[in-house]
Amino acid sequence: MAWFKRVEKGIVTPTDQKKETPDGLWHKCPECKTVVTMAEHRRHRCVCAPCGHHDRIDAADYFDFLFDDGQFTELDANLTSGDPLRFVDTKEYPKRLVATEHNTGLKDAVRTAHGLSTGQPLVVAAMDFKFIGGSMGSVVGEKIARAIDYARQNRTPFLMISRSGGARMMEAGYSLMQMAKTSAKLALLSEAGVPYVSLLTDPTTGGVTASFAMLGDFNIAEPGALIGFAGPRVIKETIGKDLPKGFQSAEFVLEHGFLDFIVDRRELKQRLADLLGMLQPVVAAAPGQREARRSASKAQ
Ligand SMILES: [Zn+2]
Secondary structure (H helix, E strand, O other): OHHHHHOOOOOOHHHHHHHOOOOEEEEEOOOOOEEEEHHHHHHHEEEEOOOOOEEOOHHHHHHHHOHHHHHHHEOOOOOOOOOOOOOOOOEEEEHHHHHHHHHHHOOOOEEEEEEOOOEEEEEEEEEOOOOOHHHHHHHHHHHHHHHHHHHOOOOEEEEEEEOOOOEOOOHHHHHHHHHHHHHHHHHHHHHHOOOEEEEEEEEOHHHHHHOOOHOOOEEEEEOOEEEOOHHHHHHHHOOOOOOOOOOOHHHHHHHOOOOEEEHHHHHHHHHHHHHHHHHHHHHHOOOOHHHHHHHHHOOO
16 A cells, blocks of 8 residues: 555655644553553542553542542641762762752652541642652651651541652661651551651652651552662562562551552542541540540540
């Protein structure tokens, strides 16, 4: 068929006359290659309708659909990182921070907020991978610690959405201290009887997996998320063996007992509402509350 064959050779279209699809109008699924409009893709919360592939989304996107009408109050929005070690790699750390802030419009790799989700109060901390690989520096640790404090003081359930490459190299030891700090704060939250749900998204690795991400009363994950401590290549080289199929996928981790369930992002809000609704009597029966009630009934 001549129609499908370029009979004449050497036809060249000048660049300025080439018609290109504007960027950001269409989305092609990296898994099944289905093409949909970006608006349609966002309506499905960036989950591919035919194959269920979950694209990475930002903290802002989670806040937008988890909080009722997208209404929330952000906590510690202006906390920014110092440079305690005067760290220099290919760039000085402060310069890297400024450049990242400029490119992403974010102050650091986590955002924390409170508001209503399906009518119930909720504190959410969500990580942004595009800010230096979602790495955990002192600002990430501090913001999470403060969000946990807020949850404890207001007896509001806490949801952590992790997406991180682990500790932030440029803060070295300071970064590692965040593991202990956030874990200690979560222990206080647990003691107070306030529920903590940890959602692990693609990818959750390193010091984040080794601290707050795995300490939930419920540890849940998005389908297909990479969850691990060290990366597969490092492990393979260390043990000198081939790794099993699907190693470090959310499904593999679930099967080996490290997760409670996997949740489709499109059902996340409802599943969370059901779960927290179920835990409501537990919150109400927490020690502090019980005492307050007892003294209230005595006063009557
Ligand atoms: Zn797909």
